[in-house]
Amino acid sequence: MARWEGNTRLRLEQAALELFTEQGYDRTTVAQIAKRANLTERSFYRWFTDKREALFGGGEELEERLVAAIGDVPEGTGPLATLLTAFAAASDVFRPRAFLRERAAVIAANPPLQERELIKLTSLSRVLTEALVERGHDPATARTATDAGMAVFRLAGERWMADEQADYAELVTAGAADLLAILAEAAPGPPGPPPPTRTRVLR
Amino acid sequence: MARWEGNTRLRLEQAALELFTEQGYDRTTVAQIAKRANLTERSFYRWFTDKREALFGGGEELEERLVAAIGDVPEGTGPLATLLTAFAAASDVFRPRAFLRERAAVIAANPPLQERELIKLTSLSRVLTEALVERGHDPATARTATDAGMAVFRLAGERWMADEQADYAELVTAGAADLLAILAEAAPGPPGPPPPTRTRVLR
Structure with missing residues (x-):
């Protein structure tokens, strides 16, 4: 990098x-x-x-890159697919894994930093929802897709930090499949063929 | 009530x-x-x-009721189904709709209250994840199911506040189906029959 x-x-x-x-x-x-x-x-x-801000410098950069990456996604793409594509495309602004692991440890040990992190993540959610609404998705769908996207983002990020060899785009895809499997089990929908699930499980 | x-x-x-x-x-x-x-x-x-705390009095009550409701869900139930069942069962401690609508407006107008709300929601997430882990779900799955559950909780709560006649348990089921549809479109899984989707859309 x-x-x-x-x-x-x-x-x-x-x-x-x-x-x-x-x-x-x-x-x-x-x-x-x-x-x-x-x-x-x-x-x-x-x-x-x-x-405090020295720990959160990458946040605005990530926000800007994600909004730009959302703009690059082909029109007609579904709201969550748009976010997942943007996450994968914006990973080049991530700090190195070792930095992010240490940063997570410092934040976990200091409640005021945890609050700041929460606020930053909420701000990111808001920006992503707005970007989806600008692309024509209705606000409630955009917000719900963002909730799902942030869950995948967190899951993929934790796995990425833990595994030096992991490819971030693959982790995003795997995280979305895992979230889908959890949801499909709880909300199977009307009678019909069961949704496909993956054998990959969260460990 | x-x-x-x-x-x-x-x-x-x-x-x-x-x-x-x-x-x-x-x-x-x-x-x-x-x-x-x-x-x-x-x-x-x-x-x-x-x-400030006068606006957040219901939070601890809700947390306690949810943990109790999770304990009442039959063993062997999936992690997200457990949460959704508990949400529906705990809705009797909700404040009246008019109160919650006014409360939401006051919070939206005051950033320090927004921060407090965020922290409370994060605390609720943590408690739910812990309750799922205690029931034998692995921590990563429990956390991801909680992310999905909180998204459904938010969506169902907003619809419930907006509609005096709406049944909360039905909104939870509908919210889960909507989240599933958004996810299924983005993460279709391996080749096979497409997952069932609902015609209900988020508006």
Whole structure:
């Protein structure tokens, strides 16, 4: 990932994450982060409003890439298929797996960061729903497709972080199939042939 | 709903909601809420830590009822079917539709309340996932079933609030079928007969 190297913002993110992991989020200062990255505090504040934001810098980038990727999906594609295609296409802006794993650990240990993460994910949901509505899907369908898409996104993301070799696009497809199997069992629909399920199970 | 009437806590919730709606959340004080409910401030603080909590009083009750309802579902039921059955069974603790509609409007107008709502919903998700894991479902499946269940819960809840005559259990079933149709279109699985879809569409 060439974007990851040599970029001021990404160096600051990496330095922040290292310090949060080594000495705790609360005890880390912006001055320490800047020093670790061999940059000035002024550089830090050019990119982030506070130390918390250093963990969420990739969020806006992802949002922008996803909206762009949704725009590239052929017209007439169903709402959830549109989202899943966009997720797979936008994975090039993901931070490296090791970074994301450490980031998840820091967030899990700090309730204020968890709240921030929740708010960011909700903002992402809202943006995706709006993008689907702009493509002509009715708002309730767009919102429900987004709920399903976010569930697949979370599932694929967790598997991607856990497995260095995994291909993200394949995990998105597998996650959608797993969610479908869970739903099909609970809501089998009117009498007729059962929906196809996969033998792949969630472990 | 007999539980709704004559209950100190519910009178305080109703008074708080009225004042939030009439004069705004920020401008309403605990003293005003207590006065509107013909109760003392001390009574208020017996039930709630602050005015914000007066909007979220039903959350813990719902959580408890859902966990109890999950325990009542026959063993061997699939994870999402378990959740959907529990949602339908726990709807007797819902506040009246008019209350929930006004509550939703107040929350939508106040970002700190939106954050609180998000945190409460996340807490509910966590509790449901744990309850499924305790019943023997593996954690990843339990979590994914919870994601799907929360999507159905939201969809059914919005329709229930909007339609005075609607039956909640039927809306849960319809919501699950709608989510299934959206997923089946995006993740059709291996070659075979197409999964059944419903003609009911989300509008």
